Amino acid sequence: MLDKRFIRENPDVVKQAVRVKGLDLDVDELLQLDQDNRKLQFEVDQAQSRRKSFSKEFAKADEARRAELRAEHADFDTRLKELREQLAATSARLGELMLLTPTVPWEGAPVGPDESANTVVRAWGAPPSFDFAPLDHVDLAEKRGWAEFARARRVAGERAYVLCGDLVLLERALHSYALELLRERDFQLMAVPALVKEAPLVGTGMLPKGRAEIYEIPADDAYLAGTAEVSLVGLHSGEILDAAKLPVRYAGISPCFRREIGSASRDVRGLLRVHQFEKVEQFVVCADDQAESDRWHAELLDTAETILQALGLAYEVVECSTGDMGVGKYRMNDINTWFPSLGLYRETHSCSSMRDWQARRANVRYRTADGEVRFAYTLNNTAVATPRLLAALLENCQLADARVRVPEVLRPYLGGRDTL
RNA sequence: GGUGGAGUCGCCUAGUGGCCGAGGGCGCACGCCUCGAAAGCGUGUGAGGGGGCAACCCCUCCGUGGGUUCAAAUCCCACCUCCACCGCCA
Known part of the structure; x- marks a missing residue:
């Protein structure tokens, strides 16, 4: 497994490693997933942050306000749940690909198929x-x-x-x-x-x-x-x-x-x-x-x-x-x-x-x-x-x-x- | 195989649904004090991810994974590990 940052910054080096090692890994797909994943993570984090403040407010609210909050939550939670599912999907796929990333071989290694x-x-x-x-x-x-x-x-x-x-x-x-x-x-x-x-x-x-x-x-x-x-x-x-x-x-x-x-x-x-x-x-x-x-x-x-x-x-x-x-x-x-x-x-x-x-x-x-x-x-x-x-x-x-x-x-x- | 108990920040421990945004002690680091040290006092003390030029901010993690709930270290389910005892066994 490689450092994600390294892959982001050196995609060509990783692609080269994939090639000389004769592996089957789509580095571009990995990079895309990584980007998607970070975006989703950011959105989930922000949603999560809002949800936390909801809960705090709920604890202090009276019954009328609680009913309102519950109504607001319903929408919000659906959206958060969707985001979470998307994140789970991309990060699972990303994890699979990450497990297939190769170490970049040293420059002295003979290049060859086997x-x-x-x-x-x-x-x-x-x-x-x-x-x-x-x-x-x-x-x-x-x-x-x-x-x-x-x-x-x-x-x-x-x-x-x-x-x-x-x-x-x-x-x-x-x-x-x-x-x-x-x-x-x-x-x-x-x-x-x-x-x-x-x-x-x-x-x-x-x-x-x-x-x-x-x-x-x-x-x-x-x-x-x-x-x-x-x-x-x-x-x-x-x-x-x-x-x-x-x-x-x-x-x-x-x-x-x-x-x-x-x-x-x-x-x-x-x-x-x-x-x-x-x-x-x-x-x-x-x-x-x-x-x-x-x-x-x-x-x-x-x-x-x-x-x-x-x-x-x-x-x-x-x-x-x-x-x-x-x-x-x-x-x-x-x-x-x-x-x-x-x-x-x-x-x-x-x-x-x-x-x-x-x-x-x-x-x-x-x-x-x-x-x-x-x-x-x-x-x-x-x-x-x-x-x-x-x-x-x-x-x-x-x-x-x-x-x-x-x-x-x-x-x-x-x-x-x-x-x- | 069975029964019971337990897993919280390096270690010990508090915590029975919102005051936990995890408290205390030990250890460790730095500072004060000291000729120097100890003691004492003070301050700090994890990991991962993300945002920002930056100071800094946000999210996740209380064995693991699910679930209930507006809200879970705390409740429920499964699993893992440890401890004790019973049975079996090299």
Whole structure:
């Protein structure tokens, strides 16, 4: 969501953002509605003001005068009611459009319709070379008795999986390592709800646009969140934070649920694209200062890269194009990790700067030292999302005999074992 | 699942239809006093929207949404959250 004043003053900038992001939003309609809405608001305010003085007079009036006033009121109230209805209609429509307004992307983002326009900004590590025929993560896991797919699907349908034995421990190890790293970097560890109400989903920007992607539980007016970000933003919804409390840094861990409705029959094999997964998410609320936000963006990226480097996984950092980054994002960098079985890099992390787009929706503000109330900036990035990263780890660290070498940083969480 | 109680300006609290245009206390800020501070005294103390060149003015907000009424923090309905107890349960 954007500042209405900004839209009024920079309609062309907003239109340009709508265009490069490939969105469907009529900015002129929005501006017209905004103008209509303000006019109506003004009229309603004035009518309301008169009505108040009527009521005061009524309290002091005698019966004869009261009858007169009642008669005058009848007309007046009809008109006020009409005005109110018009105002409700325009402001509801305006609100809908406001929820679709995009963050203006940073000038460095490649302009393009989708991920095909993304560019690689740097790469780290070399894909491993094997002197044996490496297995893909599915074959490897099944060979070791570490996963069940057919049976899992009997229980939970397509894209379901069961992790078994050491793979359960390895998954935990990845999360434990990520949480510990983030704790050392002054992030507050948070285990948050995945079962959430509608409001935080709207607040984060997952709704209304992403409705098809979210599991809904209508009986309880609830949803299953696709990321811990939903709860983390929601925690501060409606608050005015003390500037001294900023930046707020969270490492949120939660199960995540995605319907993958647009991915029918894509990546149906294995652990790459599943409906339920486990993720440690990095999340920051900071002051509305672009330079500071940029620093946090870099730090969130650095933490993710530190994790991948510590795991010894080759990756590339991608600058996401305007068409790929989504409505609310100012800047987005994906990190793609090497998957030997695919022979390519696949997304394992996604780092986003939202400016105040999310904070405006969720109404997260802060008070500056001189008492001014402002919307905060928010950022987020994956730390570790499993089982996708688990699959990468298996494939990259496999040995000729189908054992898996454990990266050193995970060994403390696996009883010191160097292979599984 | 059931029963009862409660949600007011950062915190506590007053408020049972018009004197609430929300009072008081705490906290906070500024001033007086003081060598300095504390205490004391005084003044101020929310958010959002709109109008005006401006000083300033108007409207909305007492958990949320409806309703009754000329008029709602106050009455009615629904929902949300919290507290207590009962039942069930990891």
